[in-house]
């Protein structure tokens with residue numbers, strides 16, 4: 326399953342006959358206890374490699390293996406994938422797999438806020454020091470590496486502000502020094518940015534977003550490059566991490582349509598971003614496919630396309646004006662997360678989180694998740710919202 330195109334892989338991968346028993350969608354295999362025929366068999370199976378063998382519910386069943394297998398197939402050069410009960414659980418498990426007391430971790434200043442919180446919380450408590458870096462640092466990250474640097478986390482584009490990172494340049498620095506790289510690839514998914522072929526050691530997804538795609542399941546995954554799987558598996562087992570078969574089943578169901586969904590999210594989002602760019606109420610549109618976005622040239626070089634999440638900066642105005650814009654939207658829900666079929670709008674305040682690079686903007690920022698509604702309806706809705714923003718300005 327390595328030569329097919331991705332749209333074929335998302336349909337076919339993970340559907341091994343021994344797991345599906347001929348059913349199109351691998352069924353939900355629920356289990357805690359697995360029964361053995363004899364004491365001898367119980368002992369033998371415990372001593373053997375339990376990978377893809379029923380052993381105990383926490384090690385998974387064919388339902389979880391099927392989704393994990395499919396995600397591995399989307400990252401050429403990957404050794405294996407493990408599933409987690411949320412994206413955050415995936416991020417923290419991967420970091421714990423590679424970090425030890427006394428180590429230093431480099432983390433982009435644009436990292437997802439709960440990832441930052443983990444660095445400033447548990448990682449700090451166990452003696453890991455996190456140094457936050459400018460997401461646009463590129464090869465200059467070498468200047469931040471010390472003898473103690475064990476891992477570099479990347480997230481591209483960055484949460485809220487969408488800076489695109491120079492992954493190959495950072496990977497080259499890391500490889501030369503034996504430093505492990507981890508990428509939060511939730512925005513692009515392996516369809517728009519296969520991370521392992523770029524030299525990343527661990528590709529992390531909040532499957533809650535585009536893999537599931539329907540705003541009704543929490544799920545995460547980490548896909549490990551060749552040679553990096555074993556320590557991730559060992560740490561994941563120690564932590565007792567396990568995604569339920571029902572949630573994995575919904576994840577696999579979502580994955581089958583992900584290529585067409587992403588394509589539509591991407592096309593509508595780009596159209597809306599370009600429309601916003603023409604508006605006088607908008608100072609900047611932070612969409613990686615537009616030149617306003619920091620790292621745009623790297624996006625053009627490395628990515629196969631854009632997904633459906635971006636931000637825009639209002640031209641002046643106030644908190645109240647931004648609330649008036651968002652509160653009256655008819656087709657956008659107000660809520661966290663993204664990657665589902667429905668559009669969402671939220672206020673975001675990047676300056677609250679930054680420590681390495683100050684965030685300065687012309688006005689308040691709005692983040693949009695563009696869903697699968699008709700883009701004309703969404704544009705009309707935003708048009709009315711910008712009129713409310715202007716009216717609130719007086």
Ligand SMILES: *Cc1c(COP(=O)(O)O)cnc(C)c1O
Pocket residue numbers: 411412413414416437480484509511512531532533534543544545662
């Ligand atoms: C949502 C998100 C996560 C966390 O995923 P959950 O499933 O909500 O825990 C991690 N990284 C990024 C970039 C995200 O947007």
